[in-house]
Amino acid sequence: VSDSGRSSGPTGAGDSDPGYVFDEDTAVDQVGPGEWSATVSSRWDVVGGAPNGGYLQAIALRALGHEAGLPDPVTSTAHFVAKPEHGPAIVRTTIERRGRHTTGTARLEQGETTVMLLTATFGDLADASGPTRIDGGPPHLPPLDACVAAPDDDALPPIVRRFDARFDPEGIGWMLGEPSGDGRIAGYIRFADSRPVDGLALPLLADAMPPPVLNMVPGIAWVPTLELTTHVRGRPAPGWLRAVFRTRLLVDGYLEEDGEIWDADGRLVAISRQFALVQMGR
Amino acid sequence: VSDSGRSSGPTGAGDSDPGYVFDEDTAVDQVGPGEWSATVSSRWDVVGGAPNGGYLQAIALRALGHEAGLPDPVTSTAHFVAKPEHGPAIVRTTIERRGRHTTGTARLEQGETTVMLLTATFGDLADASGPTRIDGGPPHLPPLDACVAAPDDDALPPIVRRFDARFDPEGIGWMLGEPSGDGRIAGYIRFADSRPVDGLALPLLADAMPPPVLNMVPGIAWVPTLELTTHVRGRPAPGWLRAVFRTRLLVDGYLEEDGEIWDADGRLVAISRQFALVQMGR
Numbered sequence: 001v002s003d004s005g006r007s008s009g010p011t012g013a014g015d016s017d018p019g020y021v022f023d024e025d026t027a028v029d030q031v032g033p034g035e036w037s038a039t040v041s042s043r044w045d046v047v048g049g050a051p052n053g054g055y056l057q058a059i060a061l062r063a064l065g066h067e068a069g070l071p072d073p074v075t076s077t078a079h080f081v082a083k084p085e086h087g088p089a090i091v092r093t094t095i096e097r098r099g100r101h102t103t104g105t106a107r108l109e110q111g112e113t114t115v116m117l118l119t120a121t122f123g124d125l126a127d128a129s130g131p132t133r134i135d136g137g138p139p140h141l142p143p144l145d146a147c148v149a150a151p152d153d154d155a156l157p158p159i160v161r162r163f164d165a166r167f168d169p170e171g172i173g174w175m176l177g178e179p180s181g182d183g184r185i186a187g188y189i190r191f192a193d194s195r196p197v198d199g200l201a202l203p204l205l206a207d208a209m210p211p212p213v214l215n216m217v218p219g220i221a222w223v224p225t226l227e228l229t230t231h232v233r234g235r236p237a238p239g240w241l242r243a244v245f246r247t248r249l250l251v252d253g254y255l256e257e258d259g260e261i262w263d264a265d266g267r268l269v270a271i272s273r274q275f276a277l278v279q280m281g282r
Numbered sequence: 283v284s285d286s287g288r289s290s291g292p293t294g295a296g297d298s299d300p301g302y303v304f305d306e307d308t309a310v311d312q313v314g315p316g317e318w319s320a321t322v323s324s325r326w327d328v329v330g331g332a333p334n335g336g337y338l339q340a341i342a343l344r345a346l347g348h349e350a351g352l353p354d355p356v357t358s359t360a361h362f363v364a365k366p367e368h369g370p371a372i373v374r375t376t377i378e379r380r381g382r383h384t385t386g387t388a389r390l391e392q393g394e395t396t397v398m399l400l401t402a403t404f405g406d407l408a409d410a411s412g413p414t415r416i417d418g419g420p421p422h423l424p425p426l427d428a429c430v431a432a433p434d435d436d437a438l439p440p441i442v443r444r445f446d447a448r449f450d451p452e453g454i455g456w457m458l459g460e461p462s463g464d465g466r467i468a469g470y471i472r473f474a475d476s477r478p479v480d481g482l483a484l485p486l487l488a489d490a491m492p493p494p495v496l497n498m499v500p501g502i503a504w505v506p507t508l509e510l511t512t513h514v515r516g517r518p519a520p521g522w523l524r525a526v527f528r529t530r531l532l533v534d535g536y537l538e539e540d541g542e543i544w545d546a547d548g549r550l551v552a553i554s555r556q557f558a559l560v561q562m563g564r
Contacts, residue, residue: 079378079403096396096399097396117385119359119361125534128533128534130532132534134530134533135465216415226357226383226403227403229509231536231538231557233531233533248416248417250413251515252412253410253411253412254410271531273555275357275403275513280412
């Protein structure tokens with residue numbers, strides 16, 4: 001039994017009902033100064049049996065958020081340095097600077113192996129005051145009932161069942177062997193168990209849809225993420241999020257994937273960029 | 283006298299003529315295992331007398347590049363946690379994982395203060411093999427001689443004199459007190475002393491133009507960077523680079539600034555994103 005819902009940070013970072021899968025699977029227990037135990041679950045595996053990178057980032061952010069004492073991980077970057085195993089892990093946290101913005105690092109370790117390095121700066125978006133100018137808006141999507149859910153197929157990786165996602169049909173040609181050529185995947189998304197989305201979950205949401213490069217090149221086997229940065233820009237209202245992910249610049253197998261996530265009220269809640277590599281299949 | 287041009291990494295990261303200002307001012311000397319001495323110069327100061335963030339990132343990348351043994355910092359993220367002083371600094375480096383991609387961290391310290399935290403993954407873009415698909419291209423710019431150089435004015439901050447930049451007139455209305463409303467600044471850029479641009483310098487170039495948010499809101503005093511991530515995507519050909527920086531999403535004073543840098547042959551060489559904050563003047 002995890003304590004993730006109860007021992008959250010002083011300002012509420014990570015507060016939520018421990019009955020949710022996300023909270024169970026990102027639970028951390030303090031075992032020493034700056035040392036937290038965690039368990040890497042298989043319930044967030046992507047194709048090939050590897051845990052999703054955004055999921056690992058959320059584990060580390062939960063531990064670091066406990067130490068930071070500020071609710072919103074306004075910018076966090078993870079470098080994925082070794083393939084994680086399912087099972088026990090240790091998160092080692094260090095707070096480097098406290099203030100209006102608090103910055104710290106976290107290292108996800110399994111045995112002698114460092115799996116992921118995270119640096120994050122926390123703030124309090126409720127205290128943000130300054131000008132707002134938005135050039136753009138939520139992604140244009142067909143109505144919810146014109147979008148397409150993932151098939152109910154046990155052969156799909158477990159992460160698919162963690163979300164209720166409805167994809168813009170324009171972006172899923174690759175699933176049918178007809179990639180559109182346009183590196184865009186977009187749709188509506190929420191947790192399958194209705195867990196509210198907060199700043200801890202947004203980096204996971206930023207890595208939760210299939211890579212849009214699948215629409216650009218046929219025959220891709222895997223798109224390992226080397227680095228993922230997410231900026232949390234707002235606290236989501238309840239309801240469906242709208243998300244869009246784009247890859248425009250695939251050069252010699254390296255690519256960026258840029259994401260935007262907007263809430264049900266049409267407000268920006270996160271942007272993300274990852275640096276990844278395509279591995280071609282046979 | 284610095285050794286920056288001579289004691290570079292085994293694969294040539296940072297190799298260059300020590301006569302260039304950039305190389306002099308990012309020189310590091312190993313003083314212990316994973317410990318490098320450096321000097322923060324005033325020659326890269328921005329408005330307000332603070333050293334440019336991309337410049338600090340280049341110092342740390344030079345030290346880490348010596349240890350990494352791979353030439354290209356394909357993705358690097360700096361968190362700026364305290365205002366740096368001019369003068370001596372120590373860079374502490376740790377290599378976390380070696381392989382086709384090598385990841386390490388660097389910490390820029392001055393006395394008891396940690397100024398900046400960096401995590402970077404190095405690779406070798408000459409060995410990259412994989413598909414290329416480009417949606418877009420270099421920024422549309424007027425011809426070079428229709429673009430505008432910074433005025434030769436000693437009141438401008440020192441960093442202005444480190445570069446030869448020619449700005450698209452569309453993006454400099456803010457200088458004349460007539461911000462266009464469009465968060466875009468673009469132009470041609472190279473080092474003023476013709477120092478070739480490499481992967482070490484690209485994170486600095488990604489932070490070298492004025493913030494495009496100046497075109498969106500009048501009365502901004504300062505735009506401190508909290509975090510800057512640069513992906514090095516290619517090795518620049520000699521000649522003018524074309525760069526474009528955009529801010530689209532300014533929310534309660536927080537913003538992203540997205541950059542693209544293309545070389546004289548029309549090839550992508552870097553993309554960047556920073557997370558920053560506007561501070562309004564009186």
